[in-house]
Amino acid sequence: MTASLEQPLTEQLVARVAGLEDELAPLREEILATLVTLGQIPAPGGGEEARGRYLLDRLTEQGVTAGYDDFGNAVGFVPGKNPDKTILAVAHLDTIVPDNVDHDLTITADRVTGPGVSDNALGAAVVAMLPACLERLDVKLEHNLQLLGSVRSLNRGNHGGIRDFLDHAPRPFDYGVSVEGVHLGRLNFFSIGTIRGDIHCHVRPIESRSYGAESAIAVLNYIINRILRIEVPTRPFTKIRLAQVFAGISYDDEPENAMLGFEVNSHSDQMIERVERQIADIVAEITARHAVSADLDVFFRRQAGGLPFAHPLVKATLAVMETVGVEPDQGHSPSDLSEFIARGIPAVTLGVSRGNKNRREPDYVEIDPILKGVAQVVGTLLAIDSGAAEEVTEP
Amino acid sequence: MTRDQWLAERTFHHSAFWDLKHLVEAKERQGLKISLCLPTLNEAATIGKVIVVLKSALKDRYPLVDEIAVIDSGSTDGTREIAAKFGADVYLAEEHLTECGDKKGKGENLWKALYLLDGDVICYVDTDIKNIHPRFVYGLVAPLINDPNVHYVKAFYDRPLAMSHGIRPSGGGRVTEILIRPLFSLFYPDLSAIVQPLSGEYAGRREVLEKIPYPVGYGVETAMLIDIYDKYGLGAFAQTDLDTRVHRNQETIALGRMAFGILRTLFNRLGKEERFQLAEQLPTIMRQHRVDDGSFELIEYNIEEFERQPMIEVDSYREKFGR
Numbered sequence: 001m002t003a004s005l006e007q008p009l010t011e012q013l014v015a016r017v018a019g020l021e022d023e024l025a026p027l028r029e030e031i032l033a034t035l036v037t038l039g040q041i042p043a044p045g046g047g048e049e050a051r052g053r054y055l056l057d058r059l060t061e062q063g064v065t066a067g068y069d070d071f072g073n074a075v076g077f078v079p080g081k082n083p084d085k086t087i088l089a090v091a092h093l094d095t096i097v098p099d100n101v102d103h104d105l106t107i108t109a110d111r112v113t114g115p116g117v118s119d120n121a122l123g124a125a126v127v128a129m130l131p132a133c134l135e136r137l138d139v140k141l142e143h144n145l146q147l148l149g150s151v152r153s154l155n156r157g158n159h160g161g162i163r164d165f166l167d168h169a170p171r172p173f174d175y176g177v178s179v180e181g182v183h184l185g186r187l188n189f190f191s192i193g194t195i196r197g198d199i200h201c202h203v204r205p206i207e208s209r210s211y212g213a214e215s216a217i218a219v220l221n222y223i224i225n226r227i228l229r230i231e232v233p234t235r236p237f238t239k240i241r242l243a244q245v246f247a248g249i250s251y252d253d254e255p256e257n258a259m260l261g262f263e264v265n266s267h268s269d270q271m272i273e274r275v276e277r278q279i280a281d282i283v284a285e286i287t288a289r290h291a292v293s294a295d296l297d298v299f300f301r302r303q304a305g306g307l308p309f310a311h312p313l314v315k316a317t318l319a320v321m322e323t324v325g326v327e328p329d330q331g332h333s334p335s336d337l338s339e340f341i342a343r344g345i346p347a348v349t350l351g352v353s354r355g356n357k358n359r360r361e362p363d364y365v366e367i368d369p370i371l372k373g374v375a376q377v378v379g380t381l382l383a384i385d386s387g388a389a390e391e392v393t394e395p
Numbered sequence: 396m397t398r399d400q401w402l403a404e405r406t407f408h409h410s411a412f413w414d415l416k417h418l419v420e421a422k423e424r425q426g427l428k429i430s431l432c433l434p435t436l437n438e439a440a441t442i443g444k445v446i447v448v449l450k451s452a453l454k455d456r457y458p459l460v461d462e463i464a465v466i467d468s469g470s471t472d473g474t475r476e477i478a479a480k481f482g483a484d485v486y487l488a489e490e491h492l493t494e495c496g497d498k499k500g501k502g503e504n505l506w507k508a509l510y511l512l513d514g515d516v517i518c519y520v521d522t523d524i525k526n527i528h529p530r531f532v533y534g535l536v537a538p539l540i541n542d543p544n545v546h547y548v549k550a551f552y553d554r555p556l557a558m559s560h561g562i563r564p565s566g567g568g569r570v571t572e573i574l575i576r577p578l579f580s581l582f583y584p585d586l587s588a589i590v591q592p593l594s595g596e597y598a599g600r601r602e603v604l605e606k607i608p609y610p611v612g613y614g615v616e617t618a619m620l621i622d623i624y625d626k627y628g629l630g631a632f633a634q635t636d637l638d639t640r641v642h643r644n645q646e647t648i649a650l651g652r653m654a655f656g657i658l659r660t661l662f663n664r665l666g667k668e669e670r671f672q673l674a675e676q677l678p679t680i681m682r683q684h685r686v687d688d689g690s691f692e693l694i695e696y697n698i699e700e701f702e703r704q705p706m707i708e709v710d711s712y713r714e715k716f717g718r
Contacts, residue, residue, distance in 0.1 A: 026455070029446075029447050029450050029451040029455060029481060029482060030451040030455055030456065032447045032451070032481075033447045033448045033450075033451035033452065034451075036444050036447065036448060037448065037528075040526065104525045104526075104641070105444065106440055106441065106443070106444060107443030107444045107447055107477075107481070108439060108440075108443055108473075108477060109443070109473060109476060109477050109480055
């Protein structure tokens with residue numbers, strides 16, 4: 001019963017993983033109940049405490065030692081039988097949904113619908129349920145399993161929770177599994193370089209308008225036009241995305257403030273640096289020419305990098321997905337994965353179900369694929385625990 | 396037991412019963428069987444969540460509840476299919492106890508639950524609750540498990556109404572405050588100690604519930620309180636604070652029809668108790684105005700408030716339960 005070059009999992013493990021979805025089926029209602037209860041607790045970035053409390057309560061109920069860390073992350077720890085290595089399973093707790101929005105989640109025959117359910121109540125619910133899943137399977141892992149509901153992940157949070165946790169962790173981590181609500185099949189093991197920033201334009205006080213101050217919208221428009229003229233190569237892939245604009249109050253009130261939110265992605269960190277310098281130059285020049293205060297604030301940085309396709313963790317995860325019956329969709333990740341990558345920890349991001357997030361129609365996740373998604377996450381833990389994700393060093 | 400004594404000794408907060416493991420052990424020691432009845436009519440938007448949350452906590456993880464049943468009045472929105480998918484036993488009310496005929500209304504479903512479900516304790520929970528939580532069940536059955544002198548437990552809570560833009564912090568209970576509390580204060584002062592007499596969540600012992608009649612419509616909650624009070628006194632009751640209950644807001648005009656049904660139920664009882672003499676039988680027609688394009692129209696609603704006999708008087712029930 002050994003693994004082959006083509007099949008990194010042992011026959012025994014393949015058989016076990018193949019049966020996981022059925023074995024975990026009795027937990028379906030508990031998973032859904034955890035999802036709706038957790039998802040109905042508002043958790044905007046910086047306001048995740050109550051959702052974290054629920055996650056901790058669920059972990060404690062399952063016999064897991066759990067508590068907040070100094071940053072406010074919800075942390076649980078399941079000691080392994082042979083605790084030389086530790087797997088960190090993480091889902092971010094925060095959502096982009098403000099806490100004054102009604103967080104009512106509904107369950108219909110085929111989907112769970114409600115604000116933030118896909119990003120990332122479902123991911124957090126799965127992390128909350130991992131001890132129950134392992135108990136149901138009567139599995140005690142060889143490796144330690146660290147469970148983390150990370151806070152302040154999205155937007156300006158800039159992965160603050162997981163960064164702080166990894167920087168101050170009580171033990172080194174050997175593997176990471178980041179769990180996201182959608183989409184089932186998502187397999188991320190590399191991250192492209194990314195910066196996110198805001199450009200704020202503020203026209204100077206009224207006295208200075210005599211020498212040419214304009215509407216903040218017009219000035220922002222000059223900046224946008226100049227950014228659009230920045231040349232970016234197709235190789236290495238590089239893209240500037242103008243994502244948000246806020247300006248103006250009323251038809252009869254010339255705006256004094258305008259804001260542009262942008263993101264730059266590239267497979268090359270050097271290209272990111274070059275584009276950032278160019279944007280900074282544009283902002284500085286327009287500031288001088290148009291008598292405005294314009295600031296560039298780059299609040300999010302992620303380095304390009306990740307695992308090679310041939311890494312045993314990637315191969316093992318792909319084998320698990322194939323065994324469970326999940327079609328892999330490989331791509332780069334904007335998730336917590338980048339923090340693992342930055343610290344040289346082999347990690348993957350997995351999605352749990354099909355669904356929709358952050359669009360005009362309500363967020364939802366489909367119910368039927370969830371068990372398959374959970375089986376895939378648990379199967380990946382079992383594969384890592386079996387040694388299938390271990391890098392073999394040449395003698 | 397005086398009202399003040401009762402309020403002090405029989406008013407609980409659900410947090411007193413958080414230890415479900417302990418509660419399950421106490422239930423099992425007594426050999427009690429507990430049934431959860433969810434009466435429905437077109438509740439597709441909420442029934443899935445209600446079942447998933449309650450079943451997961453109270454049947455799968457902590458077996459406090461032995462059966463969860465949806466008793467449906469003929470939903471056309473998929474309520475029964477959703478309920479079945481998530482593991483509830485589903486009954487269409489009109490298909491059972493057919494020898495008694497078919498009446499439509501929540502009270503009919505609650506009454507038939509006595510026949511269809513096996514529990515020594517029946518817990519009734521409305522299914523329009525948006526913030527459903529296991530406390531809506533364990534908060535009600537716990538006093539029955541813990542005290543053999545308690546026979547019926549009523550829920551009370553804050554009732555913020557779900558509005559189109561967010562949640563209004565307080566409100567609700569309009570019929571209670573404008574109709575029921577004044578009437579109870581006049582005719583059943585002891586029952587005015589009950590904070591929310593119309594709450595849709597309550598639990599009772601079978602041996603009590605089977606002996607009282609059930610109005611099939613709006614009056615079922617009021618009738619239960621009056622009839623149990625008449626038979627067993629205030630000491631049979633307890634009430635539990637379940638904190639916040641978020642639910643759909645009902646239009647005032649719909650509450651008017653509810654008030655009509657409740658009034659009929661109450662007058663029926665006052666008449667039977669010979670505390671009130673009416674020169675003629677009360678009509679069953681409730682009239683409400685509708686304004687359409689500047690003209691007024693009077694709409695008539697027939698609110699009969701038919702009452703089901705005590706279940707103990709039904710032959711097939713006595714046969715099934717060996718009564």
